[in-house]
Each structure stands twice: as structure tokens, then as C-alpha cells.
Amino acid sequence: MNCQPHWIRPVDIWLFNNQTCLLCDEAIESALPICSACELELPWLGESCQRCALPLPLPMSGLICGHCLKQPPAFEQVHAAWAYDFPVDSLIVRFKHNSKWPYGRLLAELLGQCLLDRFNCGQERPDFLLPVPLSVQRLRQRGYNQAAMLCHWLSAQLSIPRCEHWLLRTRDTPAQQALGAKIRKRNLLQAFALAPGTQVKGLYLALVDDVLTTGATAESLARLLLNAGARRVDVYCLARTPKPEGAP
Numbered sequence: 326m327n328c329q330p331h332w333i334r335p336v337d338i339w340l341f342n343n344q345t346c347l348l349c350d351e352a353i354e355s356a357l358p359i360c361s362a363c364e365l366e367l368p369w370l371g372e373s374c375q376r377c378a379l380p381l382p383l384p385m386s387g388l389i390c391g392h393c394l395k396q397p398p399a400f401e402q403v404h405a406a407w408a409y410d411f412p413v414d415s416l417i418v419r420f421k422h423n424s425k426w427p428y429g430r431l432l433a434e435l436l437g438q439c440l441l442d443r444f445n446c447g448q449e450r451p452d453f454l455l456p457v458p459l460s461v462q463r464l465r466q467r468g469y470n471q472a473a474m475l476c477h478w479l480s481a482q483l484s485i486p487r488c489e490h491w492l493l494r495t496r497d498t499p500a501q502q503a504l505g506a507k508i509r510k511r512n513l514l515q516a517f518a519l520a521p522g523t524q525v526k527g528l529y530l531a532l533v534d535d536v537l538t539t540g541a542t543a544e545s546l547a548r549l550l551l552n553a554g555a556r557r558v559d560v561y562c563l564a565r566t567p568k569p570e571g572a573p
């Protein structure tokens with residue numbers, strides 16, 4: 326089932342011909358539709374936890390946050406380009422909820438550049454990219470899965486194959502952002518499954534999503550994949566939020 330091929334070419338064609346910065350509307354002559362001033366001002370993720378990419382308040386390079394120390398996550402490492410802050414937050418919202426695909430395409434490309442830099446510095450490349458799945462019901466409502474779109478663009482840029490149908494969301498969960506971490510975790514139990522016949526034994530996999538908040542979704546999926554024999558699971562996401570109030 327590949328239900329979203331129709332948007333890719335129009336978005337690529339639109340971007341190729343676009344000569345202005347998507348953020349400030351200045352005319353530009355760059356490969357990407359963002360001017361260097363706007364790119365510099367994006368909320369690039371600074372000091373952050375080496376495991377979960379949680380922004381850390383002080384310069385604490387190479388450190389692991391208290392939560393990851395106390396309870397190491399199932400995933401090995403989160404790779405995020407930005408803190409979930411202006412203007413990346415509003416670009417993601419417009420991409421995700423208003424079908425403004427060029428914003429998603431631009432952010433994916435910038436994240437892809439960060440990942441390529443890391444590969445060039447010796448970071449191991451995963452065997453496959455897997456988008457965080459939507460339930461069939463949510464996919465019908467929205468019409469597209471933004472994580473699958475990001476995964477498609479990253480896969481092409483990084484030359485890493487993607488498998489869009491290995492992970493299934495078997496149960497819909499309420500909108501997660503408004504919920505506390507405990508409730509989110511409970512909702513996510515049993516929410517995911519592997520598609521019948523999926524073989525992940527010995528594989529290094531990277532989950533792709535737009536935003537990582539508490540990490541509960543990534544944790545559930547990583548645990549599922551490791552239990553099925555995957556060797557390692559990382560997370561690639563555009564942005565990382567600070568932990569919500571009251572989260573463990």
C-alpha cells in the first residue's frame with residue numbers, strides 16, 4: 326500500500342522553481358528555499374542529551390540527562406535538528422495540519438544535511454528508515470502521514486531505503502500532545518505492531534517523525550523492534566521539545 330505518491334513531484338517542481346526564501350520572501354539564489362540569514366536564525370538544537378536529545382540548560386557537552394541515566398530508553402540515540410521553537414514550531418504545524426508541504430520538504434532537507442554531516446564524521450548509517458505510523462482512521466482523516474513524507478525525502482537524500490509498511494498502528498490513541506506522560510505511555514501500550522512477515526533481526530533501524538516530545542511513541546516502537554530482534558534503533562526527527570511539566 327503506497328497511498329501518497331501524488332504529492333511528491335508537484336512539491337519538488339514547486340521548490341525547484343522557487344526563487345524566494347520561504348520564511349522572509351527575499352529573493353535568493355540558493356539550492357534550498359531559505360536565505361542564509363533565516364537559516365542561521367533557526368532554533369538549532371544546542372547542548373542536548375546524547376541519548377534523547379533533550380535540550381540541556383547549561384553547556385554540558387557529551388552528557389546524558391537524568392531521565393536517560395535513571396531509565397535508559399530502548400532507542401539508542403535521537404537525532405534532531407532543532408528545538409521545537411519559533412519559527413520551526415509554526416512551520417511544522419503548517420506542514421502537518423495545513424498541508425504546507427514545501428515547509429516539510431525544506432526542514433527534511435536541512436535535517437538530511439545534518440545527518441549526512443554526522444555520517445561523514447563516522448556515525449554509522451542505519452539499514453532502513455521507518456516512519457512512525459498513523460492509524461488507518463487518522464490517515465483517512467488527514468489524507469497523508471507527515472512522518473512518511475519526511476521519511477520519503479530523507480530516504481532519497483541519504484540513499485537509505487525506507488520501509489513504510491513494517492510498522493502498524495493497530496489502535497488509535499487520543500491526540501497525544503495535550504496528555505501527561507503517564508497517560509500517553511498507557512495509551513501507547515499495545516498501540517503498535519509489526520506487519521505480518523516483517524523480519525528485522527540484526528537490523529539497524531531509524532524511526533522518522535516530525536517532533537519528539539516525551540519520547541513515549543519512539544520508546545514503544547523501539548521496544549517493539551528490539552523485541553523482534555533489531556540490533557539498534559535510532560530516531561530521526563525535525564525538532565525536540567523540552568519535557569512537558571510534570572513528566573518523569
Ligand SMILES: [Zn+2]
Pocket residue numbers: 346347348349350351359360361362363364
Ligand atoms: Zn529568509
Ligand SMILES: [Zn+2]
Pocket residue numbers: 374375376377378379389390391392393394
Ligand atoms: Zn536523555
